[in-house]
Amino acid sequence: MNVVFSAGSVEVFGVTLVGISTTTGVKLLVTAVFVVAVLALRGVALAVTRRTLGGEVGDSRRFWARQGVHVVVAGVLVLGLVSIWVTPSTDITTGVGLISAGLAFALQQVITSFAAYFVILRGDTFGIGDRITLGGVRGDVVRLGFLKTTIMEMGQPPSVSDSDPAIWVNSRQYTGRLVTVTNGVIFTDPVYNYTREFPYLWEEMMLPITYTDDRARVEQILLDAARAHAVVDNREAENAFASMRARYALSETSLAPAVYWRITDNWLELSLRFLVPHRGVRAIKDRMSRDILTGLDAAGIGIASATYDIVGIPTITITDPDDRELPRTTRPR
Structure with missing residues (x-):
């Protein structure tokens, strides 16, 4: 393969590849190494958190520690990628504007859910372990992420068990289904919290x-x-x-x-x-x-039930099909 690297571009069989240069290649390599290193450090931090705090998965300390690690990792990734790809000599104002507008339109649900994540944390809407109804799903919050909330579904009393979605458990006990709900629904649907203020x-x-x-x-x-x-x-x-x-x-x-x-x-x-x-x-x-x-x-007291009193029976006339006998009339006794 005839590949030529010059100071500003890369040529393959005499064709200059647009947007690809030695500088871009170096940045791609540094980006890959940086992302892998940050994700590896995140895994180490989560492992240290689990070993240090112990307890169960639903422990509030472990939950907040995990959320803190995720937030720090996300911030480091954003700052690192911007530092690698944006330089003082790069004029990317127009490009960034167009890309941002496109991403905002295409990822509006993602952006809404991401913003809702911080509203949930700061607004005391609900937390891990709370029993809530969110987006039509009733149950206990078992995981809270940047974009979605995972709920262990529970049933409902018989008076409302036929509501949507259909539930076969006629009580507020687990059905066994884990349901994922996007965080953004807190902006459009009411959130019913069974435990936050008054358990x-x-x-x-x-x-x-x-x-x-x-x-x-x-x-x-x-x-x-x-x-x-x-x-x-x-x-x-x-x-x-x-x-x-x-x-x-x-x-x-x-x-x-x-x-x-x-x-x-x-x-x-x-x-x-x-x-x-x-x-x-x-x-x-x-x-x-x-x-x-x-x-x-x-x-000696019983439970009442619906009853009916028969106050009368109408006259019944029985006639032979061949009309060989006179009609016979019976009356109620």
């Missing part, structure tokens, strides 16, 4: 009874179950809610369990409202349900 949830259990049952006794059974298993007279919950009221315009709300009555055309509906931690709700409601059923059985 508790208000839950409700509805119990229908007939109008002839002992209503006061049923209410007491419900309250006893809530006081035995839900969050009642908890200083941490009270302090968390007081902190919420200090930061936001929230009205005073009772944290104690309560029962509300609602009259329907079939039964009396008693709704028990109570406070629970943001995790382990299904186990708490399971224990409460067992206690409630035991209390109802002991009191």
